[in-house]
Amino acid sequence: MIPIPKDILYCVAETPTGELIKASDAHKGGSYACPACKQSFVLRRGKRKRPHFAHKALSPNCTPETALHHSFKTLMHEKIQKHIEQSLPLKIQWDCSNCGEIHTGNLLKKAVKVQLEANLEICRPDIALLDKDGSTIAVIEVVVTHAPEETTLEYYQQNRIAIVIYSLDSDEDIKRLDDEVLKPDNVSLCTNPKCLKCGNKMTKKYLEIIDASCWKCHAPMKVAALSSRLWYLGISDFSDSDIQLANQKGCFLKSQYSNVEKERYIANTCRKCNRFIGNHYLFRDYVSFIELEREELDAGYYCHHCQ
Numbered sequence: 001m002i003p004i005p006k007d008i009l010y011c012v013a014e015t016p017t018g019e020l021i022k023a024s025d026a027h028k029g030g031s032y033a034c035p036a037c038k039q040s041f042v043l044r045r046g047k048r049k050r051p052h053f054a055h056k057a058l059s060p061n062c063t064p065e066t067a068l069h070h071s072f073k074t075l076m077h078e079k080i081q082k083h084i085e086q087s088l089p090l091k092i093q094w095d096c097s098n099c100g101e102i103h104t105g106n107l108l109k110k111a112v113k114v115q116l117e118a119n120l121e122i123c124r125p126d127i128a129l130l131d132k133d134g135s136t137i138a139v140i141e142v143v144v145t146h147a148p149e150e151t152t153l154e155y156y157q158q159n160r161i162a163i164v165i166y167s168l169d170s171d172e173d174i175k176r177l178d179d180e181v182l183k184p185d186n187v188s189l190c191t192n193p194k195c196l197k198c199g200n201k202m203t204k205k206y207l208e209i210i211d212a213s214c215w216k217c218h219a220p221m222k223v224a225a226l227s228s229r230l231w232y233l234g235i236s237d238f239s240d241s242d243i244q245l246a247n248q249k250g251c252f253l254k255s256q257y258s259n260v261e262k263e264r265y266i267a268n269t270c271r272k273c274n275r276f277i278g279n280h281y282l283f284r285d286y287v288s289f290i291e292l293e294r295e296e297l298d299a300g301y302y303c304h305h306c307q
């Protein structure tokens with residue numbers, strides 16, 4: 001795989017008092033040093049490029065990637081520290097890869113302490129959040145060049161440590177620290193309730209009520225289908241309460257015998273001619289026919305592990 005070239009400039013410097021300053025807040029003639037290699041920096045404010053810093057002299061072992069990684073995690077640590085000191089929540093929002101929903105929460109709900117480069121058994125996360133018992137409950141990894149090792153991710157998983165990942169492609173990502181709601185690229189946590197039977201996380205279920213017409217007599221007909229954010233569910237996944245809700249909304253779901261499939265199942269039925277929509281056609285002719293108007297209703301949770 002060819003890596004995509006990253007657009008990274010030196011965008012943060014250290015002041016003589018050890019504070020970090022963004023190039024956009026710096027002024028010409030100020031005294032600045034590189035946060036990674038500590039060599040002298042000069043501020044550059046050109047017409048063609050956004051403000052940035054450059055080493056006064058060649059610093060062969062320093063890269064903008066290293067400096068960005070260092071600055072981002074240090075500033076994130078400072079931000080979290082401030083929130084903890086003032087007992088302020090830190091809102092966070094992420095696309096859940098488990099269920100496809102957008103989850104929101106407070107990153108500091110249980111955290112009372114934040115540590116930069118904490119020394120855990122087998123790894124050193126960029127930032128660790130600890131609860132009142134001193135246990136690590138979440139880590140933040142800032143990825144510029146190196147993604148965390150597979151063994152490290154496994155360690156976090158085994159120890160029930162949530163992983164928050166920021167993947168940075170540009171020095172402009174430094175602005176993401178100012179977001180009122182943190183939006184990391186990946187969070188390993190799904191906030192859905194657990195299944196009582198198998199203990200796995202459940203998935204949110206939606207009931208779609210599609211405005212359609214009967215394939216046989218063309219009378220107007222409301223058609224019900226179930227979906228999650230990531231996939232469609234089969235007709236056999238309809239619970240009694242789903243059927244009740246669909247029928248309240250004008251659908252007509254009833255038990256039918258399919259000569260094709262040689263089995264009995266619940267099917268969307270036409271009130272006028274009593275013909276029904278077979279499993280296969282429900283998806284092909286109704287669900288995936290996006291021109292049809294539809295209403296989406298919350299139908300609670302279901303477990304796709306048990307189903």
Ligand SMILES: [Zn+2]
Pocket residue numbers: 034035036037038039055059062063067
């Ligand atoms: Zn440097």
Ligand SMILES: [Zn+2]
Pocket residue numbers: 096097098099100101103189190191192
């Ligand atoms: Zn989720």
Ligand SMILES: [Zn+2]
Pocket residue numbers: 195196197198199200303304305306307
């Ligand atoms: Zn289950």
Ligand SMILES: [Zn+2]
Pocket residue numbers: 214215216217218219270271272273274275
């Ligand atoms: Zn009909």
